[in-house]
Amino acid sequence: xxxxxxxxxxxxxxxxxxxxxxxxxxxxxxxxxxxxxxxxxxxxxxxxxxxxxxxxxxxxxxxxxxxxxxxxxxxxxxxxxxxxxxxxxxxxxxxxxxxxxxxxxxxxxxxxxxxxxxxxxxxxxxxxxxxxxxxxxxxxxxxxxxxxxxxxxxxxxxxxxxxxxxxxxxxxxxxxxxxxxxxxxxxxxxxxxxxxxxxxxxxxxxxxxxxxxxxxxxxxxxxxxxxxxxxxxxxxxxxxxxxxxxxxxxxxxxxxxxxxxxxxxxxxxxxxxxxxxxxxxxxxxxxxxxxxxxxxxxxxxxxxxxxxxxxxxxxxxxxxxxxxxxxxxxxxxxxxxxxxxxxxxxxxxxxxxxxxxxxxxxxxxxxxxxxxxxxxxxxxxxxxxxxxxxxxx
Numbered sequence: 238x239x240x241x242x243x244x245x246x247x248x249x250x251x252x253x254x255x256x257x258x259x260x261x262x263x264x265x266x267x268x269x270x271x272x273x274x275x276x277x278x279x280x281x282x283x284x285x286x287x288x289x290x291x292x293x294x295x296x297x298x299x300x301x302x303x304x305x306x307x308x309x310x311x312x313x314x315x316x317x318x319x320x321x322x323x324x325x326x327x328x329x330x331x332x333x334x335x336x337x338x339x340x341x342x343x344x345x346x347x348x349x350x351x352x353x354x355x356x357x358x359x360x361x362x363x364x365x366x367x368x369x370x371x372x373x374x375x376x377x378x379x380x381x382x383x384x385x386x387x388x389x390x391x392x393x394x395x396x397x398x399x400x401x402x403x404x405x406x407x408x409x410x411x412x413x414x415x416x417x418x419x420x421x422x423x424x425x426x427x428x429x430x431x432x433x434x435x436x437x438x439x440x441x442x443x444x445x446x447x448x449x450x451x452x453x454x455x456x457x458x459x460x461x462x463x464x465x466x467x468x469x470x471x472x473x474x475x476x477x478x479x480x481x482x483x484x485x486x487x488x489x490x491x492x493x494x495x496x497x498x499x500x501x502x503x504x505x506x507x508x509x510x511x512x513x514x515x516x517x518x519x520x521x522x523x524x525x526x527x528x529x530x531x532x533x534x535x536x537x538x539x540x541x542x543x544x545x546x547x548x549x550x551x552x553x554x555x556x557x558x559x560x561x562x563x564x565x566x567x568x569x570x571x572x573x574x575x576x577x578x579x580x581x582x583x584x585x586x587x588x589x590x591x592x593x594x595x596x597x598x599x600x601x602x603x604x605x606x607x608x609x610x611x612x613x614x615x616x617x618x619x620x621x622x623x624x625x626x627x628x629x630x
Contacts (some may be wrong), residue, residue: 504518
């Protein structure tokens with residue numbers, strides 16, 4: 238059976254589940270999630286003309302003549318009267334412009350003598366200068382955050398100033414993570430002969446938590462069909478991610494254990510390097526992604542499949558990782574039939590692939606800042622040629 242192309246596999250993973258239900262979430266809990274609908278402004282900002290500078294609110298037609306100071310306008314304490322011919326109001330940045338005034342004389346260009354203000358510079362060149370007009374930022378009904386957009390700190394701020402206390406978001410994605418393998422022990426424990434510290438769980442949790450996912454740590458599961466089946470049957474999550482046991486060896490029991498628990502496997506094995514023996518399917522309402530146990534392969538498949546699935550369930554408009562085009566800093570050999578993701582670093586605006594690309598080299602991944610994407614059967618690439626890269630740091 239031919240290997241499934243990466244793009245086809247990505248599309249099939251997303252097709253396994255629709256975005257989660259919508260809930261209203263307080264702003265304080267909304268960061269790093271995605272808008273489930275357009276978020277409109279509930280008010281106009283600014284709600285009235287405001288001063289953009291400290292100085293004096295004046296009529297531009299009065300520029301150059303002595304002006305009688307009749308009051309003060311500060312943020313939250315507007316002047317309630319009106320500026321008439323020959324009058325001015327002391328005003329501060331962010332304060333409401335008084336009726337009658339159409340510009341602001343900045344304080345560096347004004348001289349006060351008693352209760353009279355004189356021009357001491359060029360003054361505002363035209364009406365409207367140094368004024369933030371009503372609705373300059375947005376008006377009531379404008380879309381502040383489009384559906385599917387990530388809720389960034391800046392978007393939280395615009396939602397708040399736009400009149401919102403809550404936002405319509407998809408429910409938080411619950412992701413259960415299970416490492417499998419008799420050779421694994423928890424990080425920090427004494428290592429016996431043939432044993433290895435488990436590293437995928439903490440890595441995957443760190444990759445998914447910034448997306449707003451709730452992590453359920455299932456720990457290390459043994460290479461026993463009955464134990465794996467029981468653990469999989471008990472999972473209560475939107476996504477189950479397993480690492481290890483997904484290949485074809487005698488001890489690779491994850492796929493048969495999932496099927497024994499009632500899972501339907503959608504596909505297995507991808508035209509991808511590293512990460513070929515990845516599988517995907519459903520176990521009841523849970524999407525199952527079985528990643529390779531090799532940490533580098535688990536990292537790459539998580540970038541390409543797990544993170545996009547979590548974003549999709551959370552309502553992201555574009556859940557897939559973005560790629561950018563960067564010149565290569567060195568020659569690269571021709572590629573074979575699988576899409577290759579080369580660990581690399583950006584230096585001086587160019588991408589340099591790590592010398593050793595063996596998927597067991599986790600330290601190489603730790604110092605990489607990007608992955609160079611080499612399409613199937615890509616010809617030899619030369620230094621300076623453009624290449625697509627996926628940023629990972």
